[in-house]
Amino acid sequence: MKFNIKVWRQAGPNAKGGFKSYAVDGILPEMSLLEMLDVLNEQLTKQGEEPVAFDSDCREGICGTCGLVVNGMAHGSRLKCTTCELRMRHFEDGATVTIEPFRAKSFPIIKDLVVDRSAFDRIIAAGGYISVNAGSAPDANAVLVPKDIAEKAMDSAACIGCGACVAACPNASASLFVSAKITQFALLPQGQAERERRALRMVEQMDKEGFGNCSNHAECEAACPKGISIGNIATMRREYMRAAARYEERAEAAGAG
Amino acid sequence: MIKVAEEPILNANIPDGPIETKWKTHKANIKLVSPANKRKYTVIVVGTGLAGGSAAASLGELGYNVLNFCIQDTPRRAHSVAAQGGINAAKNYQNDGDSVWRLFYDTVKGGDFRAREANVYRLAEMSANIIDQCAAQGVPFAREYGGTLANRSFGGAQVSRTFYARGQTGQQLLLGCYSSLMRQVDAGRVKLFPRREMLDLVVVDGRARGIVCRNLVTGAIESYAADAVLLATGGYSTVFFLSTNAVNCNVTAAWRCHKRGAFFANPCYTQIHPTCIPLAGASQSKLTLMSESLRNDGRVWVPKNKGDKRPPSQIPEDERDYFLERLYPAFGNLVPRDIASRAAKRMCDTGYGVGNTGYAVYLDFSDAIQRLGRDVVRERYGNLFDMYHEITNESPYETPMRIYPAPHYTMGGLWVDYNLMSTIPGLHVLGEANFSDHGANRLGASALMQGLADGYFVIPYTLGHYLADSGVLKNKVTTDHPAFKEAAAAAAEQTKRLVGARGKKTVREFHWELGRIMWDHVGMSRNAKGLEGAIRDIRALREDFWKNVSVGGSDGDFNKNLEFAGRVADFMELGELMAIDALHRNESCGGHFREEYQTPEGEAMRDDKNFCYVGAWQWSGNASEPVLHKEDLEFDYVHLAQRSYK
Numbered sequence: 001m002k003f004n005i006k007v008w009r010q011a012g013p014n015a016k017g018g019f020k021s022y023a024v025d026g027i028l029p030e031m032s033l034l035e036m037l038d039v040l041n042e043q044l045t046k047q048g049e050e051p052v053a054f055d056s057d058c059r060e061g062i063c064g065t066c067g068l069v070v071n072g073m074a075h076g077s078r079l080k081c082t083t084c085e086l087r088m089r090h091f092e093d094g095a096t097v098t099i100e101p102f103r104a105k106s107f108p109i110i111k112d113l114v115v116d117r118s119a120f121d122r123i124i125a126a127g128g129y130i131s132v133n134a135g136s137a138p139d140a141n142a143v144l145v146p147k148d149i150a151e152k153a154m155d156s157a158a159c160i161g162c163g164a165c166v167a168a169c170p171n172a173s174a175s176l177f178v179s180a181k182i183t184q185f186a187l188l189p190q191g192q193a194e195r196e197r198r199a200l201r202m203v204e205q206m207d208k209e210g211f212g213n214c215s216n217h218a219e220c221e222a223a224c225p226k227g228i229s230i231g232n233i234a235t236m237r238r239e240y241m242r243a244a245a246r247y248e249e250r251a252e253a254a255g256a257g
Numbered sequence: 258m259i260k261v262a263e264e265p266i267l268n269a270n271i272p273d274g275p276i277e278t279k280w281k282t283h284k285a286n287i288k289l290v291s292p293a294n295k296r297k298y299t300v301i302v303v304g305t306g307l308a309g310g311s312a313a314a315s316l317g318e319l320g321y322n323v324l325n326f327c328i329q330d331t332p333r334r335a336h337s338v339a340a341q342g343g344i345n346a347a348k349n350y351q352n353d354g355d356s357v358w359r360l361f362y363d364t365v366k367g368g369d370f371r372a373r374e375a376n377v378y379r380l381a382e383m384s385a386n387i388i389d390q391c392a393a394q395g396v397p398f399a400r401e402y403g404g405t406l407a408n409r410s411f412g413g414a415q416v417s418r419t420f421y422a423r424g425q426t427g428q429q430l431l432l433g434c435y436s437s438l439m440r441q442v443d444a445g446r447v448k449l450f451p452r453r454e455m456l457d458l459v460v461v462d463g464r465a466r467g468i469v470c471r472n473l474v475t476g477a478i479e480s481y482a483a484d485a486v487l488l489a490t491g492g493y494s495t496v497f498f499l500s501t502n503a504v505n506c507n508v509t510a511a512w513r514c515h516k517r518g519a520f521f522a523n524p525c526y527t528q529i530h531p532t533c534i535p536l537a538g539a540s541q542s543k544l545t546l547m548s549e550s551l552r553n554d555g556r557v558w559v560p561k562n563k564g565d566k567r568p569p570s571q572i573p574e575d576e577r578d579y580f581l582e583r584l585y586p587a588f589g590n591l592v593p594r595d596i597a598s599r600a601a602k603r604m605c606d607t608g609y610g611v612g613n614t615g616y617a618v619y620l621d622f623s624d625a626i627q628r629l630g631r632d633v634v635r636e637r638y639g640n641l642f643d644m645y646h647e648i649t650n651e652s653p654y655e656t657p658m659r660i661y662p663a664p665h666y667t668m669g670g671l672w673v674d675y676n677l678m679s680t681i682p683g684l685h686v687l688g689e690a691n692f693s694d695h696g697a698n699r700l701g702a703s704a705l706m707q708g709l710a711d712g713y714f715v716i717p718y719t720l721g722h723y724l725a726d727s728g729v730l731k732n733k734v735t736t737d738h739p740a741f742k743e744a745a746a747a748a749a750e751q752t753k754r755l756v757g758a759r760g761k762k763t764v765r766e767f768h769w770e771l772g773r774i775m776w777d778h779v780g781m782s783r784n785a786k787g788l789e790g791a792i793r794d795i796r797a798l799r800e801d802f803w804k805n806v807s808v809g810g811s812d813g814d815f816n817k818n819l820e821f822a823g824r825v826a827d828f829m830e831l832g833e834l835m836a837i838d839a840l841h842r843n844e845s846c847g848g849h850f851r852e853e854y855q856t857p858e859g860e861a862m863r864d865d866k867n868f869c870y871v872g873a874w875q876w877s878g879n880a881s882e883p884v885l886h887k888e889d890l891e892f893d894y895v896h897l898a899q900r901s902y903k
């Protein structure tokens with residue numbers, strides 16, 4: 001197969017970027033989009049031109065490293081599919097394929113298609129954990145978790161932190177990502193002790209990082225390669241309200257005492 | 258002729274006493290760092306996978322000042338994230354006869370008697386604590402209706418001791434570990450350095466005191482000093498180019514430590530995983546693993562007639578050869594990986610393979626679907642089936658999967674003693690990067706267990722002992738020390754040399770060629786002639802690499818080609834050592850199969866009289882002349898016997 005690749009090139013964080021077009025040939029239908037970019041980069045290297053910078057690692061849809069906007073859609077148009085899993089057989093031979101980085105104010109561009117998503121780490125650091133030091137855990141079967149609750153927690157925990165939800169959202173909101181973590185822990189008995197603190201701190205950090213607000217476009221859910229449901233966002237809202245209320249109560253109680 | 262050193266004798270520092278109490282006694286006897294003193298120590302942890310991440314988090318919890326490095330943009334993407342099937346633990350929740358002893362026994366036997374008994378016993382002992390820890394972190398393990406944890410069985414075991422979280426066990430364990438790590442980041446005890454590649458180890462007065470790395474965004478060469486260095490940089494299967502590992506997996510950190518004096522043990526022990534999606538084309542960048550758990554319900558077969566090109570649905574039952582069930586009735590489709598892989602290779606080499614290339618066998622779920630129903634099969638394997646479908650455009654619900662073995666895991670790695678310390682004092686090695694617990698073949702679901710045991714439960718004790726004992730605190734070094742300057746200058750020079758290379762061949766072409774040599778001659782089965790040829794070919798290729806490679810771009814910013822070039826340069830040296838190791842080991846054991854040494858049925862034939870040792874190689878300054886050191890292995894508890902899964 002042959003393609004015309006229209007790809008975003010930007011030399012550095014502050015450089016001006018723009019599209020450049022390249023032709024590639026000899027692409028097999030079973031190749032992934034990233035393997036097609038590999039072919040392009042081999043070609044560019046041989047011509048003495050600088051290869052297109054993009055990032056990937058596992059190439060099987062689990063690490064969350066890859067993540068490109070393909071023909072205007074984060075991870076391309078296939079449902080529940082990361083960029084690295086996207087096969088060329090889903091494109092028409094001879095077509096133009098437009099490839100851009102994930103764009104969001106909170107994801108500054110590093111080079112070409114590579115962006116900085118460290119804001120996600122800072123949100124997790126703010127409260128996306130259960131505080132348990134190594135060695136202090138009780139026997140795993142001492143705390144029972146009903147099967148359906150474990151399954152639901154797993155649905156939320158499946159997030160790979162790719163950031164497609166942010167890239168797809170007109171407001172560049174990180175709500176789907178943040179809510180998935182809050183929901184996972186809110187469901188589990190192990191997560192109860194820090195439930196309120198977690199919701200408050202993670203949401204505050206999300207705002208601090210400059211992500212936009214959620215106004216229910218649901219583009220995030222459509223782009224998410226792991227099928228994280230926007231139901232998580234509703235849970236996050238409830239968790240946040242609940243936490244804010246309880247914190248107030250406790251502050252009052254403390255004041256009265 | 259290889260040089261064998263008599264000195265120094267490799268001392269594994271195994272504590273005295275019966276195996277059941279060694280670790281307990283050791284913990285009681287080793288030195289401690291007082292709580293108030295811990296924050297005075299700086300510890301570098303390279304790697305954020307299960308091994309590195311759990312170590313960094315645990316050391317942070319204890320109060321040490323931790324610097325944690327990784328190649329990816331965030332710790333959560335370390336390659337551990339890709340593990341699918343599960344993690345073993347001797348919980349005996351199923352009441353099916355499991356115990357610490359049995360897990361220990363299975364692992365020693367599974368490793369074909371080339372692992373260190375004391376280490377394996379400790380690993381089995383700690384396995385239960387790992388599950389407790391992970392469940393407490395909120396890892397959503399699979400559960401029974403009553404709320405207790407569910408188990409499945411995994412290759413090479415006759416009990417159900419594998420814990421799992423759908424087909425994403427590695428991801429969930431890593432996210433648990435990452436959350437603990439981020440909690441320490443928030444507490445200010447761990448400082449993260451993502452997008453850094455370690456390029457050298459700095460040794461001062463014979464002790465590991467820091468690292469030099471390249472900032473993969475700015476290109477800057479950076480130096481960091483510490484009181485100890487922990488290496489948890491994963492395995493080196495990508496030496497084969499095509500493997501189930503992520504594209505950034507590398508040997509660079511370990512190899513540079515090797516060149517600074519850390520011995521490299523059993524480099525030829527590589528695991529070729531039986532259930533991977535077969536190679537489709539020349540531009541393929543990796544091979545995808547289909548979890549071994551599939552062999553619990555899938556049946557492996559090939560047509561009974563050579564070259565039978567009919568579609569599988571048209572091959573009647575009595576013309577199918579379920580060769581694993583036929584050859585190994587006791588374990589059937591659940592034989593260990595090395596056995597299953599070699600059996601599949603033998604079938605294909607003798608003309609029974611299927612698919613376009615003839616290099617594939619079927620993994621068939623039709624029986625399971627009939628027996629359990631589609632929904633149960635979907636619940637167990639749905640995401641794996643989807644993944645297979647997405648890649649091959651075929652649905653395993655309708656037609657058997659095609660699978661073929663692929664490089665997957667490396668049992669070899671830097672030599673460590675019982676305390677996980679390498680031959681360089683202060684340099685500790687954890688997880689897949691060390692050589693220790695799996696011998697010549699790793700059983701399924703035991704790498705996750707080992708990485709987490711090393712990081713959560715071993716190193717917090719043994720590192721304290723080293724720090725307290727070594728007096729490093731009285732002897733602080735900074736990056737102004739000449740050793741740092743020398744290492745940084747060397748790293749900068751190599752980077753400059755590579756980025757300036759304007760030859761005719763790309764880095765990827767060199768890597769592909771090296772991978773071909775390794776797969777053909779240092780892969781699933783090996784013989785002396787092939788290995789000798791491979792050594793010659795690798796040398797020639799290495800020479801050509803430095804003359805003819807083309808890298809390009811700049812060393813002052815994000816440059817993937819440059820990153821890969823440095824890694825391939827190291828693979829060119831490691832590849833030769835793997836071949837030398839495989840050639841010197843005149844026996845077959847586990848994943849190391851030498852065609853000259855096999856039983857009449859084609860099984861691996863060990864030579865315990867001459868090779869019951871760990872082969873630990875010392876860098877001599879010349880990649881072609883490594884020096885061999887031997888650590889003799891003693892089997893006091895599991896008696897040496899030919900492995901049989903019949």
Ligand SMILES: Cc1cc2nc3c(=O)[nH]c(=O)nc-3n(C[C@H](O)[C@H](O)[C@H](O)COP(=O)(O)OP(=O)(O)OC[C@H]3O[C@@H](n4cnc5c(N)ncnc54)[C@H](O)[C@@H]3O)c2cc1C
Pocket residue numbers: 303304305306307308309310326327328329332335336337338339340341342343344426427453454455456489490491492501502503507509510546665666687688689690701702703704705706708
């Ligand atoms: C597809 C797949 C499925 C698997 N499934 C299972 C399973 O079901 N059960 C099981 O037990 N095992 C499984 N394994 C094996 C297991 O996942 C690995 O052995 C284990 O996770 C390795 O963990 P680690 O912490 O040692 O290394 P990794 O997780 O590979 O982490 C390495 C870390 O080191 C960093 N690093 C590497 N080089 C450098 C450098 N030069 N400078 C700086 N940082 C560096 C990386 O960035 C990363 O953070 C599987 C492996 C694969 C590939």
Ligand code: SF4
Pocket residue numbers: 158159160161162163164165166176177180220223224225226227228
């Ligand atoms: S919620 Fe979905 S789209 Fe967003 S980061 Fe997680 S996996 Fe990616």
Ligand code: FES
Pocket residue numbers: 055056057058059060061062063064065066067082083084085
């Ligand atoms: S490269 Fe890992 S998800 Fe795409």
